[in-house]
Amino acid sequence: MKKFLFILLFFVLILAGTGLVGYAYYNSVGEKPLNTNEEIIEVNVEPNDNFSRVLTRLDNEGLLRNLLLTRVYFRFNPIETALKPGTFKINAQGSLHEIIQELNEGEDIYEVTVAIPEGFTIERMGEAFEEKGLFSKEAFIQAVKNYIVPSWLENTDERHYVLEGYLAPATYKFRKGQTPSFVVDTMYKAFVNRMYAVLKETGEDLPTSEWNELITIASMIEREAASVEEMPRVASVIYNRLSKGDKLQLDATVVYALGLNAKDKVTLEDLKVESPYNTYYVRALPIGPIASPGAAAIKAAINPEITEYLYYVLDPSIRQHFFTSDYNEFLQKKREFQGN
Template sequence: MKKFLTFLLILILLLGGGALYGWNYYNGVGEQPLKTEEETILVTVEPNDNFSSVLNRLDNEGLLKNLLVTRIYFRYHPKETKLKPGTYTVHAQGTLHEIIEELNTGKDINEIVVTLPEGLNVERMGEVFEEKGMFTKDAFVNAVANYPTPTWLENLEGRRYAMEGFLFPSTYKFKRGQTPEYIVDYLYRAFVSQMNSIASELGTSIPTSKWNEVLTIAAMIEREAANTEEMPVISSVIYNRMAANMKLQIDATVVYALGLNAKDHVTLEDLKVNSPYNTYLNKGLPLGPIASPGAAAIKAALRPAQNTGYLYYVLNPATDSHFFTANYNEFLQKKAEYANN
């Protein structure tokens, strides 16, 4: 009897000790599920991945202490997962919940945020991508030049780039390694989407046959206007001058014809440059857009300010806004006044 009691006591102690060990092991996996001495590791989330498939991949890579115990811990200690495709840096000594949070909110190490401001031309866009380290300016320009011309875009002879103006400016999140061909296609699709969105917002239709004309006007507005508020007024000047059979005489078209940067000063000699984009020499609109306009400029091209009568404008450097007038002598007076200030 005494031997049996001793055996029973030992059994109880063993079972209790095993349970305690199991409990501690279970919590230990939850507190530190990864099996590595590294401080951080990279975890990749593939498209259509859920957290279970991420755990499977970590286990296959030998980075989990125990897949089954990790799953059980996650089941009884759930945390919302909001996984996005990408590659993320996580703290390898963190808890399961900390790792999930890093995957939920972390920054993809291969993600590159690219801001293309309104009013850039193709070559300036290429410089932005080169500065971001995605690919060279020349690679982007070549991708633009070789992009299949949309069927709605006609009369291409003499254009610098057929796709100039039709690559929508915005802030984008791209992936390292994406090709310039992919990016050009993405920017064009963004432009098409934006045109449809603007048409819906304005409650109108914008036939593709009008897109080149609208974007050509919008690009001049984008490059000439000092702010978005005066864009519809700039637009009205362009339409008023065309209605009066006057040359548009838009400095920004000369800048484009010369291939200068936006801040370069245009001289009287520059105004003589022989180019179909030079609106000082040629009546009517240039061949196509001189830059990629934003939504505000496109809307201004579609909805110019009404009944302004304005034919001239000149920048007031003191206010960084334009003075508008229908009187040529008043325009000359203000131009001299601002030049002397």
């Protein structure tokens, strides 16, 4: 009997020891699930991936110590996953929870953030994408030229770019290797969505056949106004001058006609450029937008301030425009502000 009890105790101890070893191994998998000596590795998350698929992919690449135990550990030690597509760098010596947290909060190493401010032209957008290393300015401009424009947008050879004004300014996230045509399409669709959102907000029902005139006016407001607060007032000057049949005579249109991004001072010689964009030359709106307006400028074009103002001149001391309906007062303020 004593011999039997000894043998039984022996097997119990063996089973207990095996259990303890197994439990220790189970915990070690949770504390260090990856099978690599590397400190940092890249983990790719595909669109619509869940964490189980990511684990399977790591196991297929020989990077997991034990797929089954990793899944069991995750099942009994849950942590919220908020995976997003991309390629992420993670600590290969970290715990399962640390790896999940890095995937949840990490930045895609191939993702590039590009800020396109309101008032940018297509030329300047191309420069921004080139500066970020996505593709060259020339490739972007070629994609703009090749884009199949909607039927409501009048395609005329006199325009610098038919899509000028119709690529939404915003902060975009694109992946390295993304094609310029995809970027142009994304930006155009963002413009359309923003346009419908603005129309809904303002209660306007504006057909697409009238979008070109509105965006042309909004683009001038964007480039001329010193602040968002000024935009409805600048809009009133534009509409007042148009209703009187006067030339708009806006320097921003001259700058665009000359193919410049910016210019501190427009010369008298510049004003003579014979361009359908130059509002010192044409007695009408420019042939098309001169930049990409933001939502505030579009709203100002829809709802201008009601004034009798016909002129404005920048007061550089406060970076605001002085508005007037009197031409002599305009000239007086112009001399005052410009030190003449």
